[in-house]
Amino acid sequence: MTGKRIVVLGGGFGGVAAARTARALLSRDHQVTLIDRKKRTYLCGAFPLLIVGERELLKSSRSLGLLANRGIRYLQDEVQSIDTASMTLETSEGKLEYDYLVLAPGAVYDWDAVPGAEAAYSFYDMESARRLRRRLRTFRKGRIVIGVARMPYKCPPAPFETAMVLSWFFKGRGQQDEIEIHVSTPEPMPLAVAGPEAAARLVRDMERRGIEVHTDAGVKEVSPSGREVAFTDGTSLEADLAITIPVHSPPQAVAAAGLVGSSGWVEVDRRTLQTGMPGVFAVGDVNMVPMANGRGLPKAGVFASGEGEVVGANIAAAINGTDPVAFSGVGHCFIAYGGDRVGMVAGDFMAEGKPRVELTPATARGMRAKERFERDWRRFRI
Ligand SMILES: Cc1cc2nc3c(=O)[nH]c(=O)nc-3n(C[C@H](O)[C@H](O)[C@H](O)COP(=O)(O)OP(=O)(O)OC[C@H]3O[C@@H](n4cnc5c(N)ncnc54)[C@H](O)[C@@H]3O)c2cc1C
Numbered sequence: 001m002t003g004k005r006i007v008v009l010g011g012g013f014g015g016v017a018a019a020r021t022a023r024a025l026l027s028r029d030h031q032v033t034l035i036d037r038k039k040r041t042y043l044c045g046a047f048p049l050l051i052v053g054e055r056e057l058l059k060s061s062r063s064l065g066l067l068a069n070r071g072i073r074y075l076q077d078e079v080q081s082i083d084t085a086s087m088t089l090e091t092s093e094g095k096l097e098y099d100y101l102v103l104a105p106g107a108v109y110d111w112d113a114v115p116g117a118e119a120a121y122s123f124y125d126m127e128s129a130r131r132l133r134r135r136l137r138t139f140r141k142g143r144i145v146i147g148v149a150r151m152p153y154k155c156p157p158a159p160f161e162t163a164m165v166l167s168w169f170f171k172g173r174g175q176q177d178e179i180e181i182h183v184s185t186p187e188p189m190p191l192a193v194a195g196p197e198a199a200a201r202l203v204r205d206m207e208r209r210g211i212e213v214h215t216d217a218g219v220k221e222v223s224p225s226g227r228e229v230a231f232t233d234g235t236s237l238e239a240d241l242a243i244t245i246p247v248h249s250p251p252q253a254v255a256a257a258g259l260v261g262s263s264g265w266v267e268v269d270r271r272t273l274q275t276g277m278p279g280v281f282a283v284g285d286v287n288m289v290p291m292a293n294g295r296g297l298p299k300a301g302v303f304a305s306g307e308g309e310v311v312g313a314n315i316a317a318a319i320n321g322t323d324p325v326a327f328s329g330v331g332h333c334f335i336a337y338g339g340d341r342v343g344m345v346a347g348d349f350m351a352e353g354k355p356r357v358e359l360t361p362a363t364a365r366g367m368r369a370k371e372r373f374e375r376d377w378r379r380f381r382i
């Protein structure tokens with residue numbers, strides 16, 4: 001038997017899970033390679049707490065070099081192009097051939113899609129989260145506007161979570177009467193994927209904290225001073241601190257390879273995550289997994305990881321001649337409320353008809369589960 005070459009593009013949740021699972025199920029005749037431009041990756045789920053000093057950067061990161069301990073070949077390199085006909089990737093170091101390819105490069109942010117957004121703050125990557133953290137240290141009073149530009153974006157609860165974490169933070173500093181928090185979404189209700197009941201509960205939780213929620217209002221523009229945010233419904237808000245969630249799109253190398261479908265993302269079989277190309281799978285934020293209501297599964301680390309595990313297992317099954325498994329779409333996402341309180345958006349996202357999802361109350365037990373998740377992530381168990 002000649003060894004197969006499994007190449008994974010991307011060392012985030014999806015790529016690591018695929019590489020880890022395939023490696024554990026395959027003999028050493030087969031090579032598992034993971035390629036990422038970065039050596040160290042960050043846990044984005046920590047950013048809403050990191051901006052208020054409740055998480056630290058180093059503890060929210062992991063080094064991909066450690067994958068070698070698990071028998072995975074890690075290459076720090078940039079994938080410049082993908083050729084599915086010749087089954088090769090072009091990298092800055094040369095060509096890389098594959099028998100199986102797992103695309104897990106995540107989504108990129110188009111900061112220019114919203115005019116003026118560079119004048120606003122964000123927390124959607126490590127650099128912007130660090131900048132916002134510095135700003136919050138000295139922010140004493142005024143109006144904070146958190147706005148989502150467009151669907152889809154990573155982790156649907158994150159903007160609402162951040163609004164509540166900020167409310168808790170300013171209360172702790174005795175500044176609650178000096179601060180006004182607004183959060184806007186292009187959707188008709190916050191966290192629409194979880195349905196009207198969960199949305200109503202989330203709105204109640206936010207209103208109890210004095211947070212004003214604006215729906216059907218995507219961010220259209222930020223003034224050059226960063227002091228005014230205009231929305232798609234024609235309204236606008238003055239802001240002392242504007243925070244935007246950027247427009248997301250698939251990475252250029254994936255788009256240029258003709259792998260993006262009419263949804264704007266890589267379309268895959270909802271159970272196997274296989275693309276239309278032989279031997280090519282796509283997991284995580286880069287794909288569009290249709291739920292029963294036709295909408296895409298939320299872009300979240302828990303799903304990227306679950307999809308990666310299914311793909312890793314199925315590549316091994318194809319090589320070993322064993323039975324494949326199917327992606328279930330059952331999962332949960334944490335939503336921090338500040339302090340030691342964490343709730344969950346949990347359920348069967350791929351249920352027949354429509355997602356069956358609930359928002360669980362925020363508890364100290366939820367925080368312990370979140371901390372466990374963060375520890376597991378650092379140790380490459382997720
Ligand atoms: C503020 C915030 C809070 C969040 N909270 C949660 C949460 O509580 N729970 C949850 O489940 N999810 C959460 N998420 C979402 C989660 O972080 C993403 O869904 C997850 O990271 C997606 O994983 P991925 O493997 O698809 O991509 P990524 O994690 O983005 O990894 C992609 C990797 O591919 C590499 N790459 C891309 N292109 C190339 C190339 N051409 N060459 C080489 N390398 C390349 C990148 O360097 C990157 O390391 C949150 C996200 C944000 C922004």
